[in-house]
Amino acid sequence: METSRFTTSRRGFLGLVGTGAAVAALAACSTGGGGGGGGASASLKFWNMPWGTPAFNTLDSKITLGYKPESGLPAATYQAIQWANFNQTFSSALASKTGPAISSGGGTQAFQFAKQGFIAPADGLIESWKSNGLYDDFLPGVLDTMKTDAGYVAVPYNLDMRVNWYNRELLEKAGATPPTDWQSYLDAAAALKKIDVYGFAANGNASGGNAFQMIVGLMINNGGGIFDEEHKPNLVTAANIEALEFVRENISKGYMDPAAISYTATNANSQWKAEKFGMGFDVPNLAANVGGASSSQLVVGDPLTSASGKKGALYFPNNIMMYKNTPSQKGSEAFMTYYYQNMKALWTQNTGIGLPVLKSIAATPEFQSDQNAVKIVKMWQPIAKTWAAPGGTALFSNISYVDSTPAISDFGQNVLSGKSPKDALTTFQSTLTSLIKD
Template sequence: MSTYNGVSRRKFLKMSSAVGLAIALGGGLSACGSPSAPTPSATQVGGGATSGGSSPVRLDFWDMVWGPPEYIQTAKDLVKQFNDEHKSIQVNYRSIPWNNWYQTFTTAIGAGTAPDISTGAGYQAVQFYDSGAILPVDEVIEEWRKSGELEDFVPGSVDILKYDGHYVALPWAIDIRIPWYRTDMFEKAGVKEPTNWDELRAALKQLTGNGKYGMVASNDTGGTHYLYFFILNNGGGIFTKDRKLDWMNPRNVEAIKYLSSLVKDGSVSPASAGYSGDDASKAFGRGEAALKIDGPGFDQGFPADTAKKMAILPPIKGPHGDLGTVYWINNIMLYKQTKDPEATMEFLKWWSKNQKPLWTKGHNGQLPARKSFASDPYFKNDPRLSFINDKWVPVGKTVATHAPSIFPQLNAVEGQGVMQTLIQDILQGKDPVESMQKAEPQLKAIMGES
């Protein structure tokens, strides 16, 4: 589901937006925390001294909790493997919980105790780069461009992380939103998989009745993903190629009006206006709604007898023939405070090439950014994961669309509440154009265009 270790995407976006504002007002990262960094809740793996008495380079790697307990153990095992293979570089692994994650990083940076390398949320690298804390990985990208290694990454995933003329991080995982549906409800209603917006609208109407609804959504950040889904599915985008706000363009308006029409048809559960993401998931699980937009691991949150009744729609064509959905490229980044950039980049490259067990053994709920990992039997033999990788990932787009890459203000766009208010208005049946117009000044303020 749309959570990281029990912390909703809305909560961690909201936390990081608040701290980001404190950074801006305080003039620097050090203004956000106390003089000493908090000790992350962590399992740790370190290495011993090298033979012959020479001291190895020691690196700190902070990794967010991206899966169940076996994920952390798998990551520890990988670090141990690296340490065993590289006696001159020894890495200390720390698993960082999502609760207070932003404060953990900003306080450490302000205190001069940042890690050498970390994973993090989708916009973390560009936010910290703007604060002078991130070491670009340009030389790794150039080396891999020449060797052909970059060809192993999902197209576009590397360049999405280019900001201010530099590659600020390396992609490693993809979080994407897809339409899940209940096969039992479709079969009972005699509904076939819709292939376009007209068919989807008709299908949701046909699925609605007797206390059941065609679709369920929520009033939080999970609900905003429906906005991005339909905007991007219609060939729209919130920004221009040069990162200017383009909110009220015809494709965006058409998409939000379409979503509103589903609500006015009565096809969207009216409880959605008061639902959290978890509430909506439970309603879907109880068979109260036939369709919900969620992440790749959505089915893993249900009992086996419910999960087997779930399937994924193929990409749906918008009214102009466009395909699309929203995704986020989660990344791994280096920090300028590292005392040994060369050793840190060595570990970065090794980790990127050897982290497949994070999925095959650690059951990471995202999808890999490397095509070679996605071709592993772990994915190919799972019809749902294989379907998402083959059909949905190629049409994924970021919230930054039509800008070519991400930028710091996206965190506020997603997390400060403007999009949450918009989806609440739509789910309450308010006029879609007026609701979009109400959101526009807030989006302009975020982008510094007001």
């Protein structure tokens, strides 16, 4: 039986909301970046997050310190940055010009810092990859998520998304078949209900749940989403209302655990493990998070065809960015090329980093051994869209207002508590409009 390779649930897409004071300080202190000279006299600082198990940063450091630069280019140093207070860590370091030359971070971090003048565009780097095969190695569409009118803000690094899972044994027991569209999903959930199993798994806790991601994923599935082509919130649409009606039907028919509105992800994992949840939308590493005997029965389903005949899902392209304050921009780009050519071991040695962005990594025997992960990359990633949907593909700074924020958490809770779709969407629209000033 297959189980997920990914052993640690990661922050797929972290915004910078809540750091308004820090961002304001950056705007006041910014001189538009700096550095660019310096040659090999100063080291190139690479800061990375703990994307997986403790083994991740250990191996990542080894890869980084194994970099042998060309003559005249700086060597690289490595520092692991913890998720706790990471916004403040980066903000303070950039304001004092003690920050990294290259880093990963929150999913919208590069877009926020680009707006403040700290990010070095990746256009030259990505163009250079057309000659060494890296450009064509990226999964379809992922590079486009980083491309703005001002150029590439960052480079995709690892992926997270929300996909449909089901417990194979429970569906068989209920006499149900794996769903392929919204109606067959409802049919399978009805069959599960007859054996006292919930078919619409959710975790709506305001601080430890991610049901709002599932809900937005269903909106995207139906051709909707949050933002229009002008990067403005446009929520009260027929596509979004229809998606929320689908959610409300699952709730009203008793397919969702009534306590789910207060569940954290950990609570939901326990329900999957206890075989009280039989179907639902969750993270790519759900099976590993659940553990135990039940995990071997968890299977990634096919992308669902929505009521409007569309397919789609929500995904989070985490990224690596370069900063203007570097001892050498040429050195930054040389290191990035080395790193992307040598980061495969982070996946093949099962460090829990998440889904790869490179086809060559997805094609390795180690990755191919996980049938669930393979299916996600093969069938879900090509139809997945970012928070920017339906208006576009590329991320932008205002997405930080919907990335794990109180505004979107409240929206999720309103939907799960039975508020009418139009009212829930109208309230969310009003909240976002009041927050977004540009």
